[in-house]
Amino acid sequence: MSWSTPNGSDRWGIDDSYSSPHHQASGAELPDPTSAIKEKLNTNKTELLNLKKEIQTKEEAIRIDEKAFEHAKSELNNAEAQLVEETASLVATKGAHDTLVEEIQSQNNYLEAIRGAKSLQQEQQTWEQCLIKENRKLREEVKSLRKLLEDNLNHYNLEVVIVRKDIGVLKFEHQRRELFWENKNRNKDLEAKE
Secondary structure: OEEEOHHHOOOOEEEOOOOOHHHHHHOOOOOOOHHHHHHHHHHHHHHHHHHHHHHHHHHHHHHHHHHHHHHHHHHHHHHHHHHHHHHHHHHHHHHHHHHHHHHHHHHHHHHHHHHHHHHHHOOOOOHHHHHHHHHHHHHHHHHHHHHHHHHHHHHHHHHHHHHHHHHHHHHHHHHHHHHHHHHHHHHHHHHHHO
């Protein structure tokens, strides 16, 4: 038993057979969709394989980038340690250099003072008096030298602070890049899951 439209009207009723007016007029059967579905399925399978290959290629590229990033991170850490070590060495070397320069200058001044004292002896000034006078000068020079050394140390300490700030900037940039790669990988994972 099937539904039919009685008397050719648009309302349905119960009848032993029913076909649309178009079907009754043409006598043609509906086309079989199997071939079209199979063709679409094959197309989808091909597209799926292509997408899988593309995903694998991109995942491999990301793995290569991650290895390069880890290598760069390791090099950055090594460079940071080397920079701190070389900066400390530079500060110590500069301090020793400046101290030695001042010491040599002081010794030269003392020799000049001795020569002057010997010359002054000929002008009725005793050797002892000249030494006392020059010793006073030397004490002042030592005081000045200590002050200069303190200023130099303050200057080098300031340089160390600047270098440490630069290292802090490098660390921040490194962390920023690390977060960028983590977010990028997370987004790739989400895209792959979808």
